[in-house]
Amino acid sequence: MKIASVIVDVPAKQTDKTFDYLIPDNLESVIVPGVRVNVPFGPRNIQGFVTGIKTESEFKKLKEIAGALDLKPVLNKELLLLGEWLTEHSLCYRISAYQAMLPAALKAKYQKKVVLTEGTSKEDLEEEARNLFSSGSEASWETAVEQNLVNLLKRESDRGLVDVVYEVKDRVRRKKLKHILPLGDTDSLAEQKERLSPQAKAQRRLLDFFQEHPAPVELKTLVANGFSQAAVKALIKAGILGEQDMEVYRDPYAGREFQRQEPLVLTEAQEKAIAPILSSIEEERHEVFLLYGVTGSGKTEIYLQSIQQVLEKGEEAIVLVPEISLTPQMVKRFKERFGDLVAVMHSGLSAGEKYDEWRKIQRREVKVVVGARSAIFAPFKNLGIIIIDEEHETSYKQEENPRYHARDVAIHRAATHRCPVVLGSATPSLESFARAQKGVYTLLALPKRMNEQPLPEVEIVDMREEMRQGNRSMFSRSLFEKLEDRLAKGEQTVLFLNKRGHSSFVMCRDCGYVINCPNCEITLTYHRYQEQMKCHYCGYEEPVPVICPECTSEHIRYFGTGTQKVEEELTKLLPEARVIRMDVDTTGKKGSHERLLNAFGEGAADILLGTQMIAKGLDFPNITLVGVLSADTMLHLPDFRSSEKTFQLLTQVSGRAGRHELPGEVVIQTYTPEHYSIELAGTQDYDRFYQQEMMARKLHKYPPFYYIALVTVSHEELMKAVSVTEKITRYISSRLSKEAVVLGPVASPIPRIKNRYRYQCLIKYKKEPELRASLRQVLDRYQQETAKEGLQISLDLNPYILM
DNA sequence: AGCACGCCGACT
């Protein structure tokens, strides 16, 4: 008998290994590595992934696999290996790695139920237990617990009257639609038609139709074409037509017409940049390219034509974009070029839609996937290229287990497939640019905009000076004048602010009391719309205070500026201006993001006001002014990348202006105009910024000169968190070389979240082959306390958020 | 992670 090795769906240290199961005869052909199975595990049934087949096991009392969930493996050989690599690389459990690689719809749902045993009727049970089974022979375990019947049921179970069963359910709902099809061939249809009663005109017409199209047709389509349901029903009853539920894909882009677009003629600069990529594709050589091109320099066309080449070779392509629902224009360009060969995967899709897109890939029905981070795991078999657009974006790093960076996964996969990776950006991450400088990546530069338009003129306004001149408004005089000017000319403006809500916090003017979250060490944010104070970390909400809780003063003031407040201010100052506001609050609903953007593109508003999310992708000819209300809000975050992020964001936002015929202008308002990331964003001088920032990183021993790893320990008791972090810090220090720097224990920048104290230890290192093993040791050492005493230890090799 | 098993104190 054959034996399968299975990774079970229990994310825990002790179960992070394979378990062996016998393969029952009837499943022998189905059970291959990569299929999901149901297996008995202790007293319950759970899901697992088959990772290997063998004929012998050290374990003697093997159980049998209960069932297979797939007929075709959901993980191919490459992805199974990639999962192992990911486990090693990010120090997570293997099951977590595999689950991260699949759409959420393929995750198991568990249900615990009580069922009457065969031959038992509910009258046999004790009275209290009977009404539990009022609606049949089974009841959910949850309601049994609610009704306090657990003990009773245990007795009944001992008497053999009930059983407790564990059900593993697939979440997948394949969408099915009723289709109508002729049961006989065309000739028999003609025959049947003759036999119909002469009055049955409609039925005759229907048969005419099917004689011409002998394929299944959706009932809805028939009705839409003027056939009546009655006629269809009659023919089904007569046994001439049949109905069948057929699986269809949910298509998020259904009904959208994409006009076929042919490749554009490349500029000389583009030709020069694409040549090495094409030859790498041709020679099946793995190489990483950094495509460094200013906004509007035509990177996308290079992506498109590289993919074209890959498709001609019969291979496949993955394109990662930061968060695709944000860039409908990007999707459009891919669909226009490659039509139905494109699958799209992003967070705006429902679980079912994501699953359907994933299936198209699995069934080889598409050749290109355009998607956010997790699309890097697309189950293609012949990858010919991987493209990561806006390579510097932090959303490529997953901030929960497995904590992977899509760039690393991309390079790993591309190496196995011997194909190129193209990292594109106008403001590359320091890490990538440094690698390109060192020759690890190949640098391809597109220094000019395609239309030869100069980059927009940037004015940096010192808001301290405005204040001194008596301007207390949130708009500098210069920005306000320009706003009025655009309004008069009928041109559009984008105003950018990186904060949501109304005002960031509420403070008492008499005693200085600031309202904090009771569970987290963080100030509550005022949300005007719901008149609530909200915590962005734990979701805690409370009404806005009327009097100060500390000193009962009534002088409560709102500080900081949010998008809502700017909007109000705008309507006050420029009542005739039509404003569209875009932030998490107004784009929460599916599709609203795209709707708002389209409305702006069609000229439904003069001013687009928004947060981060409007920084990229929007490309409208009528935008001639971009205003950044406060450039320094993120500069002061406790994060060594804050300068880099500020520079990238400002450059990105500035690029929104004047992309077409009309020249653009940018106004950046700041309280620290002398800071190099703001000053150099003003002149759009990436190279000088790179030099400056590299010096700072070298000095403080940060990436790309050093790698970093972060250990965060959290516990309800402060002392426990501190002492564990201290022990860990000491242990790690003892295991590393003298070159490594171990900082800690220190309180996290957010020292308490959801009533848990947080301490951390930061490790900076260049080469420490022992580090991963040591960190695993740490997890092992504290495993019991993690399981029982509510201790949490999180490890992040290459963290992007140091909080 | 669940869950059973087992050992201890409080009770019909």
Added chain:
DNA sequence: GTCGGCGTGCTC
């Protein structure tokens, strides 16, 4: 003498 509390260790 039994019920139910939680600590311990296993799940192929």
